[in-house]
Amino acid sequence: MSTVFEKELEALKEKVLRLGSLVEKAISDSIKSLVERNSVLAAETIDRDALVNTLDVEIDEECIRLIALRQPRAGDLRLITTAMKITTDLERIGDLAVDIAERALELNEEPQLKPYIDIPRMTEIAQGMVRDALDAFVKKDSALARDVLMRDDTVDQLNYQVFNELLFFMIQDPKTVSRAVKITYVSKYLERIADHATNIAEMVVYLVEGKIIRHMG
Amino acid sequence: MTRSAIELKAEAKNLNFYYGPVHALKNINMPIERRKVTALIGPSGCGKTTFLRCFNRMHDLYPHNRYEGEIILYPDKINIISPEIDPIEIRMQISMVFQKPNPFPKSIYENVAYGLRVRGISRKGILDEAVEKSLRGAALWEEVKGRLNSLAVDLSGGQQQRLCIARALATGPRILLFDEPTSALDPTATSKIEELIIELKNEVTIIIVTHNMQQAARVSDYTAFMYLGEIIEFDKTDKIFTAPSNRLTEEYITGRFG
Numbered sequence: 001m002s003t004v005f006e007k008e009l010e011a012l013k014e015k016v017l018r019l020g021s022l023v024e025k026a027i028s029d030s031i032k033s034l035v036e037r038n039s040v041l042a043a044e045t046i047d048r049d050a051l052v053n054t055l056d057v058e059i060d061e062e063c064i065r066l067i068a069l070r071q072p073r074a075g076d077l078r079l080i081t082t083a084m085k086i087t088t089d090l091e092r093i094g095d096l097a098v099d100i101a102e103r104a105l106e107l108n109e110e111p112q113l114k115p116y117i118d119i120p121r122m123t124e125i126a127q128g129m130v131r132d133a134l135d136a137f138v139k140k141d142s143a144l145a146r147d148v149l150m151r152d153d154t155v156d157q158l159n160y161q162v163f164n165e166l167l168f169f170m171i172q173d174p175k176t177v178s179r180a181v182k183i184t185y186v187s188k189y190l191e192r193i194a195d196h197a198t199n200i201a202e203m204v205v206y207l208v209e210g211k212i213i214r215h216m217g
Numbered sequence: 218m219t220r221s222a223i224e225l226k227a228e229a230k231n232l233n234f235y236y237g238p239v240h241a242l243k244n245i246n247m248p249i250e251r252r253k254v255t256a257l258i259g260p261s262g263c264g265k266t267t268f269l270r271c272f273n274r275m276h277d278l279y280p281h282n283r284y285e286g287e288i289i290l291y292p293d294k295i296n297i298i299s300p301e302i303d304p305i306e307i308r309m310q311i312s313m314v315f316q317k318p319n320p321f322p323k324s325i326y327e328n329v330a331y332g333l334r335v336r337g338i339s340r341k342g343i344l345d346e347a348v349e350k351s352l353r354g355a356a357l358w359e360e361v362k363g364r365l366n367s368l369a370v371d372l373s374g375g376q377q378q379r380l381c382i383a384r385a386l387a388t389g390p391r392i393l394l395f396d397e398p399t400s401a402l403d404p405t406a407t408s409k410i411e412e413l414i415i416e417l418k419n420e421v422t423i424i425i426v427t428h429n430m431q432q433a434a435r436v437s438d439y440t441a442f443m444y445l446g447e448i449i450e451f452d453k454t455d456k457i458f459t460a461p462s463n464r465l466t467e468e469y470i471t472g473r474f475g
Contacts, residue, residue: 073470
């Protein structure tokens with residue numbers, strides 16, 4: 001039989017997961033709105049960020065309440081502090097998805113500069129990192145969290161590649177500059193999303209092992 | 218845990234203790250760092266009070282109790298529990314503050330002067346000075362300086378406990394032992410005692426037994442978790458309360474058992 005406190009911790013985890021799935025959907029929808037030139041979907045994605053923000057505040061309040069009333073210790077303390085920090089990263093990922101959708105709205109007004117190839121690949125990796133980092137959180141799986149950390153470099157490389165490619169377009173034809181810059185933004189947003197997923201994975205290692213591994217690499 | 222940098226005040230080495238046939242402490246090995254607060258926690262019956270009482274030979278008051286092993290007091294390197302060591306002298310150097318305040322039915326002044334009188338000190342000048350210094354040390358002087366000859370039992374519970382601390386301080390102890398010192402006090406009196414403990418460690422090494430885990434977290438530098446007469450885990454308090462190494466410690470700390 002689980003205690004009231006244990007049930008509260010379960011409910012907290014579920015809320016973090018719910019936030020995670022909202023954010024994952026925001027990433028895929030924002031990129032979809034860009035690749036498929038669907039401005040209606042972009043606008044919807046921007047609107048749905050309000051849900052992310054509400055849940056962010058709710059989770060924070062719940063964590064503060066649990067700290068004040070339950071005086072959590074050891075594993076419980078690590079779970080609650082991790083939930084708080086993860087939530088901040090998830091909310092920032094939500095904001096980046098909004099940024100992508102905003103760029104999509106702008107880019108969809110103009111002819112497409114080039115087919116999107118690396119951007120969907122980056123999205124797939126970054127989104128997988130977010131999903132696995134959250135999975136690792138729920139399952140307290142630090143091996144999976146460490147695996148997420150390994151993938152960040154690939155996203156960084158793709159971002160660099162996209163930037164160089166677009167630079168070439170801009171040098172060739174100054175009329176492409178406005179669109180090319182916006183696409184480099186999107187690439188940068190995806191790179192930032194992967195960084196936030198990395199933060200989450202690092203927090204999961206702390207949750208499971210009690211070790212802070214940030215800023216070690 | 219690395220122990221290289223710490224300055225030892227005492228150290229239990231292969232300490233065993235028996236209440237007649239009952240093996241109450243099992244192979245305890247633990248350092249006590251000088252001028253730090255070490256907390257002993259664990260469920261009822263785990264041996265924490267038994268361990269605390271070894272430090273000032275309280276168990277000698279009953280027959281059939283038996284110590285094995287050593288508790289070394291530094292820097293002299295004497296074994297506190299050796300039969301050759303006089304328990305009365307040990308209690309002057311290692312004083313105990315109990316769960317319920319237990320002032321003698323004497324004046325405030327005489328309570329504090331008591332240990333010094335036992336030592337044969339009777340010059341008023343010396344006693345006056347020691348009484349004031351000890352009462353100041355126990356954060357009680359300002360409240361009682363105008364009525365040192367009133368009966369100690371007329372003080373409030375929290376004041377009585379601070380008087381007991383002053384009485385313990387008067388003999389210039391090297392270690393102060395606290396056995397659940399705030400369990401009979403209200404939250405205000407409790408926080409005064411906790412503040413006092415943190416202040417006292419500038420001068421004296423402290424070992425505290427407490428049922429209140431948050432109290433251990435607030436006042437101590439080191440925490441030992443005991444269970445069934447053994448030390449399950451000993452480490453820096455912040456480590457124990459954020460990321461203990463042992464599963465039993467984790468379960469106790471988070472209230473899953475005990």
